[in-house]
Amino acid sequence: MKRIAILGGGISGLTAAYELEKRRRAGEALDWHLYEASNRLGGILETTRISTPEGEYVLEGGPDGWVSEKPWLRELAIELGLENDILYSKDETRKTWVLVNGQLQAIPDGMRMMVPTDLGALEGSPLFSESAKQAYAREVLISEELKRDAPDADESVASFCTRHFGEDVTRTLAAPLLSGVFGGDVAKLSVRSVMPQFVAMERDYGSLIVALQEKAALRGHRKTQPIFTSLKRGMGSLVDALIAKLPPERLHLQHRAYSLFRVDDRGGSEWTIDMTVGKKRRAEGPFAELIVATSLDAVRELLAPVEAVDMTGLSLGGFLSLTPSEASSAILAAFAWPAELASQFTIPKGFGFLVPPASNASPSEPLALDPGPSLLACTFVDQKFPFRAPSGARVMRAFFGGASADALSRSSDEQVAAAALQQLRAILGPMPDPAHTTVRRWPRSLPQYEVGHLDRMAQLDSFVRRIPGLHLLGNAYRGVGMPDLAREARRIAESLSV
Template sequence: MKRVAIVGGGVAGLAAAYELARLARNGASLQVVLFEASTRLGGIIETVHEGGFVIECGPDAWVTEKPWARELAEELGLGNEVMPSNDATRKTYVLVDKKLQAMPDGMRMMVPVDLDAMDASDMFSAAAKLAYHEEMGRAEELREAAPDQDESVAEFVRRHFGDEVLAKIGAPLLSGVFGGDVTKLSVRAVMAPFVAMERERGSLIGALQASVAAKRHSVFTTLRSGMGTLVDRMIAAIPEDWVRLLAEVRFISYGEEGWLVGTARGVERFDAVMMAAPVDVACSLLSPVDPEVAPLMEMDASSAVVAAFGFPDAAKFPVPPGFGFLVPPGSDSLLLAGTFVDQKFEDRVPQGGRLVRAFFGGKAAERLMRCGNDETAAVARMELARILGPLPEPQVTVVRRWPRSLPQYAVGHLERMKKLDERVSALDGLWLLGNGYHGVGVPDLVRDARVAARRMARKSEGLAEVAEL
């Protein structure tokens, strides 16, 4: 029987354990221990149900066009729970000169599919609108000038559209997803489809207009009862004796005897280790195993703080129609973003209610990490009020802190990951999972974890490689 250690019980670790449990039920000879340092499983996915409000403490959805989270949800019997965002009324605002300005309709990231809608927008100056129109005419020039090496998101966006578009849309959008600095983020790692468009067609606008992917569909998908249900169903499918909470892994070693994993309870031997801990924890645990791994795993990470407020009467707290707003770096606000949850998704509030989430990242989040819940909530309400107007007293308040939860894929990330994968493959039985390597979204984590689990199980039985999900 093959003994497998899974280090970390976030989404990636849980998905790996779920897949191994499924394989074990189908006859695979596996004994698994899932080590989780905290008191709960699921990582930053957590849903609070209170007073008729459905409040997400971490990610509130997944990107629809990536199928792996939806496939897992359906496999877990949650097909009827799958719910799209309210894209018929989708609108996103950006804080410009202390006022919320609506992004033009038909935008994919910072790229307009509908130039007429862009022209009608008050968000951009005449010079920025001209830059958008000229981008299509520069298609061949842009295609030929596409660099062979990686570059920052900022450099990529500037080449196509200029500084204004970068500042007003590019930076806030990418900061909202990664909590990072667009002058450091790798465009090949975080905007790979757009890099491919440039190589093929030059003009990003032209590529999107010609693409089936640009056709309207719901951008986001979630579960009606909340993202936490996905975690709960995976947990229910994993044998109870596989899971150890409050079991911090203190060291890992590798040698002729296989893998040794040490906790406060002692040292155990395993045939394989699936490392699903946060990347900085994984780095410290694996550095003694292979010192050359450490520099490849070292990366900046941004913290996040979420404060959610549920109000019983939406009429007493009017907000603009749409999904929410983004705050560009350098604005006179501590916020990174705000979400009008009851307008983004159905069934998130009691009848007539309102639910708003405030999101902090970067230096503001680091400062709030040291504050109590009441102080954090007070800061969040003050910042929201400066943008949206006075807030009534909330019925429900939820605050969560996620330290170093958003790894920063810096320029050259894909090249480092290729070298890291080569080092890891030389260590028989080691697998790296989580958001520090090949994608930060829930679908990416689910896909990578399940593929790794299948490969590991097949390898242990000497079978051919399993097809990827």
């Protein structure tokens, strides 16, 4: 009987547990247990459903969906029996706005991130200066040069974008887009880690614009898949479906691991976990396999004290320095207005808006939200996905990230909501107080994949493979998106088959 411990009950840990349970029920000699420090499972996936006489509101406390082109979470949802609950973003009305000089300016149609497929769509767009439009036109003309001179080493997102489109586009569009996804600084983020598809396009085509145009020509009139995918009852229903497949006696809440002890014996390796359960302490184990699916800070706290491995003489603590040194925080405020209140204000059509980071703002473009913590982005939820609000009602989600989230970390939920509403009103105009509000905080939840991340992860993987029974799982290593986490969790669980 192979005993396996999973530390962490977020999407990574739950998916690993689900995969192990499938194999246990199929007859494999597996004895797995999952330990979660908090009193709930799901990590940052958390949905609040509010039933009212006019209908149901779905307020997400974490991610509201996933990128459709990554199939692994959809495959998991279907396997869990959620196929009929899968829904897609309303791409027929998709539009994203950027705050420039205190005004919302629309990103032109036909753009993928900061890359246009139609240069004509840029004409007349106030989002881009004439120099930015000229830089876009020039990028097509220097396609062979870009392909020839593509660097062999990793570089920052800012460097990559600037080589293709200049500093204006990098500041105006790339910075807010990438900050909205990763909460990071484009001058530090690794382009090979966070935008590998664009690196591949440069290698094959040189010009990113030419690459997208040729891919569109090959696709012809075939309909493209929607950008985003979600679930009708919210992302929390994925957590509910996973939990429903797992034996309750194997899920241990409020079990906080505070130290690990590893012993090599009889040619094998065993792990013992010291836990706090309420006010009591106890040891769990021994386990032949240990999957650590906690936050990066918890990983360092648990593993750094582990002494040198007997059979190799190498130290684990030193190799943890290869993991991301920085992590961005996020605070999310969700608001809902019933139809009667929603009729008193209007918002632009589309999915929402982005606010360029203050560090990337031009000196001639003072931010309307300065001074004080600035919004990072806002999603117009009911315009992005169906089944998020009753007819005529409205749901919006406002995000604070990075330094702004840190500045608000000690503020009450009421103060966070008030700050978000104040800024929404400054951007969108007067609006009544919402009928429903939720605030969620995710401190240091987004590890920053800085330049050289893939090389560092290769070194870390090589070292961890020398430690029998240890497996690292989470958003600090091989992708921050939920599909990436689900794929990696299943891969690790499959590797532990007897």
